[in-house]
Structure formats: C-alpha cells, structure tokens
Amino acid sequence: MTLPAPPAAPRPFLKWAGGKQALAAQLVETFPREFERYFEPFLGGGSVLLALRPPRAVAADRNAWLIDAWEQIRDAPDAVLDELVPLPNTREDFLRLRGQDPWALPPARRAALFVYLNKTAFRGLFRVNRAGRFNTPWGAYARRYADPANLRALSLALRPVLFRRGDFEAGLAGITERDFAYLDPPYWPQGGHADFARYTSEPFRAEDHERLAAFARALDARGVRFALTNSDTDAVRALYRGFEQTRIAARREINLSASRRGIEELLIRNY
Ligand SMILES: C[S@@+](CC[C@H](N)C(=O)[O-])C[C@H]1O[C@@H](n2cnc3c(N)ncnc32)[C@H](O)[C@@H]1O
Numbered sequence: 001m002t003l004p005a006p007p008a009a010p011r012p013f014l015k016w017a018g019g020k021q022a023l024a025a026q027l028v029e030t031f032p033r034e035f036e037r038y039f040e041p042f043l044g045g046g047s048v049l050l051a052l053r054p055p056r057a058v059a060a061d062r063n064a065w066l067i068d069a070w071e072q073i074r075d076a077p078d079a080v081l082d083e084l085v086p087l088p089n090t091r092e093d094f095l096r097l098r099g100q101d102p103w104a105l106p107p108a109r110r111a112a113l114f115v116y117l118n119k120t121a122f123r124g125l126f127r128v129n130r131a132g133r134f135n136t137p138w139g140a141y142a143r144r145y146a147d148p149a150n151l152r153a154l155s156l157a158l159r160p161v162l163f164r165r166g167d168f169e170a171g172l173a174g175i176t177e178r179d180f181a182y183l184d185p186p187y188w189p190q191g192g193h194a195d196f197a198r199y200t201s202e203p204f205r206a207e208d209h210e211r212l213a214a215f216a217r218a219l220d221a222r223g224v225r226f227a228l229t230n231s232d233t234d235a236v237r238a239l240y241r242g243f244e245q246t247r248i249a250a251r252r253e254i255n256l257s258a259s260r261r262g263i264e265e266l267l268i269r270n271y
Pocket residue numbers: 016017018019020021041042043044045046047048060061062063166167168169171184185186187199200203204208
C-alpha cells in the first residue's frame with residue numbers, strides 16, 4: 001500500500017536581500033538543542049525560522065508591510081491567494097500597482113501586493129523612497145508568484161509565531177535566559193560597497209550595528225544565548241570581540257554581480 005506523501009515543509013514565500021536560504025540548514029545545526037522560545041528580530045524572508053520550525057517563536061522586523069504580509073499568510077492564506085493570483089505582470093500593470101498606497105488597501109490585498117512586488121520587481125529588492133513608497137523598477141521576470149499549496153502549508157506552520165513590527169530592541173523585548181535569539185541584521189558593507197543596506201525607508205547604519213553589539217553584550221550579561229551572522233569584516237570582528245567567531249560560506253543572491261556572490265560571512269555565538 002502506498003501512503004500519501006506527507007505535506008512538504010513550507011518554503012519561504014519571498015526572495016529577500018541577505019536571505020539565508022542557502023545557509024539555513026547549516027545555521028540551525030549550530031543552534032542550542034533546547035530553549036523555550038525562539039526570537040528572530042530581523043526576520044526578512046524568514047528562511048531560518050522555516051528551517052527550524054520552533055514550537056514557540058517571536059518574529060519581528062522593522063519593515064511593517066513585510067510583517068503584515070507574514071501575518072496575513074498565517075491568518076488568511078486563501079484571501080491573499082484570491083487577491084494575488086489575478087495580478088497581471090506587465091510593465092504598465094507593475095507601475096500602476098507599485099504606485100498604490102499599501103496602507104489604503106484592505107489587509108489581504110496589501111499582503112498580495114507585497115508578494116507580487118517582491119516577485120516582479122528587479123531582483124526582488126524592497127526599496128522605498130523617503131515617503132515610504134516602493135520604487136524598485138520592474139524586473140521583467142516570467143515567474144509564478146503564487147504557490148497555493150505552499151502558502152497554505154505556511155499558514156499552518158506559522159500558527160505558533162507571534163509577530164512584532166519595529167526595531168530589534170522591541171523585537172527582543174521580554175527575552176529571558178531560557179530563550180534563544182538568532183540575529184541577522186543588514187550586512188556591514190564589505191568590499192567597496194559603501195552604501196549601508198537599505199530595506200526600509202531608514203538604512204541600518206554603523207551606529208545601529210554598534211547599538212546591536214551593545215544589546216548583544218547586555219543579553220550575554222543576562223545569560224541569554226544568541227547567534228548572529230554578518231559579513232566577515234574587521235569592523236564586525238571588532239564589534240563582537242570576545243565571542244566565538246566562525247567563518248561560514250554564504251551565497252548572496254541580491255546586490256552583487258555573479259562573480260562576487262560567494263562572500264564569506266561570520267557566525268558569532270555566546271554559547
Ligand atoms: C539580512 S535581512 C534578514 C534576512 C533573513 N534572515 C532571511 O533569511 O530572509 C535583515 C532584515 O532586517 C530588517 N531591519 C533593518 N533594520 C532593522 C532594525 N533596526 N530592527 C529590526 N529589523 C531591521 C530589514 O527589514 C531586513 O528584513
């Protein structure tokens with residue numbers, strides 16, 4: 001007798017700058033075996049959350065539209081699909097849809113627009129102008145943007161996740177020494193890329209990296225375990241001096257030309 005295949009593990013629904021898809025399984029292997037809650041305050045495309053599938057999790061990001069999309073996929077996957085599937089992928093339609101104010105739309109429509117723009121915009125980059133309007137150009141990709149089975153599997157998998165919007169300090173609020181945090185901030189620029197990564201209308205600057213390192217030291221002083229990834233640069237090594245630092249191979253999908261994609265990254269741990 002052939003048993004029906006078990007439902008496939010849900011895959012990320014976004015292509016995200018700095019996404020850890022290629023590293024997720026390797027990273028999860030390095031995490032502690034036991035903890036009460038999993039915190040991920042720089043969620044992005046959530047590849048590590050989905051590789052880990054913890055029974056309790058707090059997931060956050062400063063990009064409120066992104067977190068909105070995660071919540072809608074958890075709570076109303078079919079409504080999101082109904083809105084997403086008919087959206088046409090031509091340059092004219094892309095420009096018309098890109099120009100909409102997401103916050104004037106009903107939640108399922110807003111989430112569908114987020115997924116659509118991520119799949120149709122150039123390299124999936126989330127770039128907004130000062131007014132917070134999406135302004136990445138059209139990507140001219142012939143790709144499917146909706147995978148109904150995957151979105152429904154995601155919805156089930158996300159039930160134990162509490163989402164928060166905002167800065168990482170809010171994302172980590174309430175963490176205790178029984179919990180564990182994985183921190184994946186925007187990269188410290190490396191190899192001539194002078195511009196600090198931009199995922200929201202505000203970039204993550206050197207002083208934010210310093211604030212994060214100070215926050216990580218405060219977590220450590222309270223006995224809270226964390227793992228953090230960033231580019232392997234002298235600046236990052238100096239910020240996290242004293243913690244275990246391991247070089248890992250990463251492939252970056254966005255922002256770099258093909259010849260530069262295989263850049264080394266650093267895993268920092270306090271356990
Ligand atoms: C390197 S990406 C995370 C990628 C993710 N691990 C993945 O696999 O897709 C960094 C994320 O940090 C978010 N971010 C930027 N500044 C932030 C801040 N101050 N607090 C919290 N999140 C922030 C960005 O919106 C972006 O999604």
